[in-house]
Amino acid sequence: MYDSIATLKGKPTVTYDTYGNEVITYTNSTVYVLPRGVYQAEFYNAAQAGLHPTITFVLTNRADYNGEKLIEWEGKLYNIIRTDWTAQRDAISLICEERIGKYVAPTTASTSSTGGSILIGSELGTGSNNG
Numbered sequence: 001m002y003d004s005i006a007t008l009k010g011k012p013t014v015t016y017d018t019y020g021n022e023v024i025t026y027t028n029s030t031v032y033v034l035p036r037g038v039y040q041a042e043f044y045n046a047a048q049a050g051l052h053p054t055i056t057f058v059l060t061n062r063a064d065y066n067g068e069k070l071i072e073w074e075g076k077l078y079n080i081i082r083t084d085w086t087a088q089r090d091a092i093s094l095i096c097e098e099r100i101g102k103y104v105a106p107t108t109a110s111t112s113s114t115g116g117s118i119l120i121g122s123e124l125g126t127g128s129n130n131g
Helices: 040-048
Strands: 004-016 022-036 055-059 070-073 076-085 092-098 102-104 117-119
Antiparallel strands (some): 004 022, 070 076, 102 117
């Protein structure tokens, strides 16, 4: 049953507050999902590529997915590392890993790539005010 609600987060917009602190906002889209585990083969194949899938979200309608690379569910953020068409006519599966570090969305979206970069600390290159 698709009774869980998740938020797909689109491309981030970076602004700065009056103190020079970085503020990241996303274009959000609320969707119904069916959270599922990750199949053993999926986990091991992804691990060979350096990825660590932790959860799969099935969306009821593929039209709800527009290449987003980040999803929020129950207070946690996940990177969408791969998509897969399901046996159900209009559904799509989003294979995800729990997010670590700061998320920077790619400039172009693709359902076949891992997308996004995880940047930590000074790698962000936004100056000395990025804490």
